[in-house]
Amino acid sequence: MITFKEKVMKNKIFRLALILLLAGWAPLAQAAGKLRVVATVPDLVDITRRIGADLAEVQGLARGPEDIHQVVMKPSFVTRLNKADAVVYLGLSVEHSFLPGLLEVARNPKARRNADTFGCLGPGCIDCSEGVNVMEKPETLSRAEGELHPQGNPHYNLDPQEGPRMARLIAAGLARLDPEHAADYERNLKAYLSELEPRIAEWKRLAAALHGFKAVSFHKDVAYLGRFTGIDFVDTVELKPGIAPTPTHLEQLVKKMKGQGVKLIVREQQYDAKVCEWLAEKTGAGIAVIGTMANALPDSETFEKFSERNLKALLEAAGKRGP
Amino acid sequence: MRQTLSTWLLLLPMAAAAQTEPASGVPSLLKRLEDRVAKLEGAPAKTSLSAFNPALGLLLDLAYTHGDGQRDSRSRFRFRTAELNIEAPIDPFLKGWAVVNANPDEVEVEEAALETTSLPYNLTVRGGRLFAAFGRMGHFHDDEIPVVDRPRSLDTFIGGEARADGVELSYLFPTDLYLNATAGLYNKVGGENGRADNAVSRPLDHFTYLGRLSTYLDLGDDHSVELGASVAWTPKRFVMDTSVPGDADGDGFPGDGENTSAGIETKKNTWRTLGGVDLTYRWHPTKGGKYQGMVWGTEVFQNDERRFAPATKLPTDRVKAYAGYSYVWLKVGPRWRPGVMVDLSEDLDEARKLTRTFSGFVTYDFSEFHRLRLVYSHQMNNVPGNQHANIVSLQWTGILGHHVHGFRDR
Numbered sequence: 001m002i003t004f005k006e007k008v009m010k011n012k013i014f015r016l017a018l019i020l021l022l023a024g025w026a027p028l029a030q031a032a033g034k035l036r037v038v039a040t041v042p043d044l045v046d047i048t049r050r051i052g053a054d055l056a057e058v059q060g061l062a063r064g065p066e067d068i069h070q071v072v073m074k075p076s077f078v079t080r081l082n083k084a085d086a087v088v089y090l091g092l093s094v095e096h097s098f099l100p101g102l103l104e105v106a107r108n109p110k111a112r113r114n115a116d117t118f119g120c121l122g123p124g125c126i127d128c129s130e131g132v133n134v135m136e137k138p139e140t141l142s143r144a145e146g147e148l149h150p151q152g153n154p155h156y157n158l159d160p161q162e163g164p165r166m167a168r169l170i171a172a173g174l175a176r177l178d179p180e181h182a183a184d185y186e187r188n189l190k191a192y193l194s195e196l197e198p199r200i201a202e203w204k205r206l207a208a209a210l211h212g213f214k215a216v217s218f219h220k221d222v223a224y225l226g227r228f229t230g231i232d233f234v235d236t237v238e239l240k241p242g243i244a245p246t247p248t249h250l251e252q253l254v255k256k257m258k259g260q261g262v263k264l265i266v267r268e269q270q271y272d273a274k275v276c277e278w279l280a281e282k283t284g285a286g287i288a289v290i291g292t293m294a295n296a297l298p299d300s301e302t303f304e305k306f307s308e309r310n311l312k313a314l315l316e317a318a319g320k321r322g323p
Numbered sequence: 324m325r326q327t328l329s330t331w332l333l334l335l336p337m338a339a340a341a342q343t344e345p346a347s348g349v350p351s352l353l354k355r356l357e358d359r360v361a362k363l364e365g366a367p368a369k370t371s372l373s374a375f376n377p378a379l380g381l382l383l384d385l386a387y388t389h390g391d392g393q394r395d396s397r398s399r400f401r402f403r404t405a406e407l408n409i410e411a412p413i414d415p416f417l418k419g420w421a422v423v424n425a426n427p428d429e430v431e432v433e434e435a436a437l438e439t440t441s442l443p444y445n446l447t448v449r450g451g452r453l454f455a456a457f458g459r460m461g462h463f464h465d466d467e468i469p470v471v472d473r474p475r476s477l478d479t480f481i482g483g484e485a486r487a488d489g490v491e492l493s494y495l496f497p498t499d500l501y502l503n504a505t506a507g508l509y510n511k512v513g514g515e516n517g518r519a520d521n522a523v524s525r526p527l528d529h530f531t532y533l534g535r536l537s538t539y540l541d542l543g544d545d546h547s548v549e550l551g552a553s554v555a556w557t558p559k560r561f562v563m564d565t566s567v568p569g570d571a572d573g574d575g576f577p578g579d580g581e582n583t584s585a586g587i588e589t590k591k592n593t594w595r596t597l598g599g600v601d602l603t604y605r606w607h608p609t610k611g612g613k614y615q616g617m618v619w620g621t622e623v624f625q626n627d628e629r630r631f632a633p634a635t636k637l638p639t640d641r642v643k644a645y646a647g648y649s650y651v652w653l654k655v656g657p658r659w660r661p662g663v664m665v666d667l668s669e670d671l672d673e674a675r676k677l678t679r680t681f682s683g684f685v686t687y688d689f690s691e692f693h694r695l696r697l698v699y700s701h702q703m704n705n706v707p708g709n710q711h712a713n714i715v716s717l718q719w720t721g722i723l724g725h726h727v728h729g730f731r732d733r
C-alpha cells in the first residue's frame with residue numbers, strides 16, 4: 001500500500017531524475033540557432049568571439065598557460081568537438097599534441113582528423129595559417145635536429161601583424177558556414193580591425209627601440225616576434241627544439257652570449273625559470289617573460305592584450321620604456 | 324630553380340600590364356611583385372607528411388633484468404621487441420592500422436584492424452585483431468604502461484594485453500558529459516588467454532561478449548577523474564578431459580570407433596565473467612604542467628569461472644577471484660617521472676592464495692622518443708613457506724619515425 005506521501009515523494013524523485021537527464025541535453029537546445037565554434041587557443045577564441053559576436057557560441061580547448069606542444073587531451077574536449085559546426089585552429093601542426101587525437105575520436109563529420117597535416121579535414125575547418133608568410137621551414141626532417149615542426153615555424157600568433165589576417169580568415173570561414181549572416185560577420189570584422197590595426201601601428205612604432213637588439217629565447221618559437229620587433233634571436237636555451245638544455249650547451253651558450261653581447265633572455269612562461277635566472281646571473285642579461293598564447297600570463301586573455309603585454313615585457317627587460 | 328622560374332612566370336603578365344600603365348605605376352608594380360614573391364617564399368613547406376603512404380613507426384625496446392629469488396639470482400639482457408606500427412586512412416569512410424611485434428621467439432600480429440571514420444549517430448565500428456576496450460591498461464601497448472613488465476593482475480586475469488579477434492561498436496553520447504559505451508564480440512579476450520583457440524570455429528555461445536561504459540569529470544581546470552566499468556562474458560566453453568578416452572557419440576562406450584584422442588567434454592556450468600572497474604585521477608596543472616603532474620590509476624578485476632585441473636582437465640569448482648593494481652606516477656621536472664605501484668592478485672584456482680607485488684619505478688625522458696626506465700619489484704605470496712622475489716629491470720626505449728599517442732592510450 002503506497003501512501004499519498006510516498007506517491008508525492010516518488011513523483012518528486014522521478015521529476016528530479018528527469019530534470020537531471022534533460023540538463024545533460026539542455027546546452028544542445030540552448031545553442032540551437034547559434035553557430036557552435038571550437039577554437040584551439042585563447043587568441044582564436046577571442047578573435048572568433050569578436051567576429052561571431054552573438055551569432056556564435058565559442059568554446060576553447062587550450063587555456064593559455066600550457067605548453068602548446070603538450071596540451072593534454074581531455075574527454076571533455078571530445079564532447080565539445082563532437083558538436084562543433086566549426087573548428088578554428090592555428091595549423092602548421094602546432095596543435096599536433098592534441099587536435100589530431102581529439103578529432104580522431106570526436107566523430108564529427110564536419111571536422112575530422114587530417115592524417116597528412118596534423119590538422120582538420122572537413123567543411124567546418126578554419127585553418128588560420130592560410131596565407132601566412134611561413135618562417136624557418138626545415139631543410140631536413142631528421143629527429144637528430146630535435147622536435148621540428150615539419151611545415152615550418154607555426155608560432156605566427158606572436159606577430160601582432162598576423163592578427164588582421166587571422167581575423168579575415170575567421171570572418172570568411174564563419175560567413176561560409178553561415179551565409180545568412182555573412183554581412184554581420186563582415187561588419188564585426190571591420191569593427192574589430194578598426195580597433196586592432198591602429199594599435200598594431202602604435203606597437204610597431206614602440207618596437208623600433210628593440211631593433212637589432214640581440215637575444216636568446218628558451219624555445220625556437222620566436223621567429224615571428226623577431227620579425228615584428230627586429231630583435232635578433234641568436235640562439236636558444238634548449239639544446240634543440242623540444243630537447244631540454246644540457247650543462248655543456250649552457251656553458252657554450254654563456255660564452256656565446258658574452259661574446260656577442262646578448263643582453264636579453266626571452267623566456268616563454270611555460271619554460272623553466274631557474275635555468276634562465278642562472279643564465280641571467282652569468283651574463284648580466286635581462287629576462288623578459290612572454291606568453292606564446294593569449295591568457296598564458298595574467299591579464300592577457302585577448303589577442304590585443306596578449307600582444308601588448310609581450311611587447312611591454314620585451315621593452316622593460318631591454319631597458320626601454322613600454323606602452 | 325623552380326622558384327626562379329615561377330617568379331619569371333609571374334613577372335611576365337605583370338610586366339605586360341605595366342606597359343599599359345603610366346610611369347607612376349612602376350613603384351606600385353614593384354611593391355606588388357615583391358609581395359607576391361614574398362608570398363611564394365613564405366608558403367608552408369610542401370613536405371606532405373605521408374603523401375598516401377602509411378605512417379610508419381618502429382619501437383625498439385631493450386631491457387636488462389636481474390631476478391633475485393629464494394634459491395638463486397640471475398640476470399639477462401632482453402631484446403623485448405621491435406614493434407612496427409603502420410597506419411593510414413583508407414578512404415573517406417575507413418582507416419586501418421597494423422602493429423607487428425617481432426621478439427626473439429616469434430613475429431606476431433598484435434593488431435590488424437579497420438575502423439570506420441564517418442558513421443552517423445556518433446557510432447564507430449572497429450574490426451579485426453585489436454585491443455579490446457576492456458578496462459584501461461589492458462589496451463595499452465607495452466611501451467605505454469608505467470612499468471617494464473605488465474602487472475601480474477593483468478597477466479593472470481586478462482591474459483596479458485586485451486588482444487582480441489572480433490568486432491566492436493562504440494557510441495559517444497551526444498551530451499555535455501563525456502559518456503562512451505562500447506559493445507564487443509570476439510573469439511576471446513587476452514593475448515595469452517589459453518581458454519580458447521583463435522584458429523578453431525565455435526558456436527555463438529562460445530564467443531566472448533563485452534560491454535563497457537566510461538565517463539569523465541573535470542574537477543576544475545587542473546584535476547580530472549575518469550571512471551569505467553567493463554564486463555567480458557563468455558557463455559560456454561569446451562574443455563576436453565584428455566586423460567580418459569573420448570565418448571564423442573555419447574553412447575556410453577568411450578573409444579568405440581570414435582576419435583580416441585578426444586576425451587570427456589565438459590560443457591555444463593562453464594560460463595565465465597571477467598568484470599572490471601577502473602578509475603584514473605589526473606592532476607595536470609594548466610600552469611607549470613610541463614614540469615609537474617600526477618596520474619593515479621587503479622583497476623580491480625573479478626574473475627568468476629569454473630576451473631579445471633591443469634593436468635587432467637577435469638572440472639573442479641567455480642572460483643570467484645579478485646585482483647587489481649594501483650599506481651601513482653609523478654612528473655617532477657622536465658625529464659624525471661617516478662612512481663610506485665602495488666599489485667594484489669589472487670590465484671584463479673584458489674582465491675586464498677594471494678600474490679603481492681610492490682614496485683618502485685622511475686622514467687627518465689631524454690626526449691619524447693627516447694627514454695630510460697628503472698623498475699624495482701618485490702614479490703611475495705602467502706603460501707606456507709612462501710617465496711619472495713626481487714626483480715630489477717632497466718629498460719631502454721627508442722622510437723623511429725612516426726609515433727602518435729592516441730586518445731585511447733592516455
Ligand SMILES: [Zn+2]
Pocket residue numbers: 069149154155219220221
Ligand atoms: Zn614550437
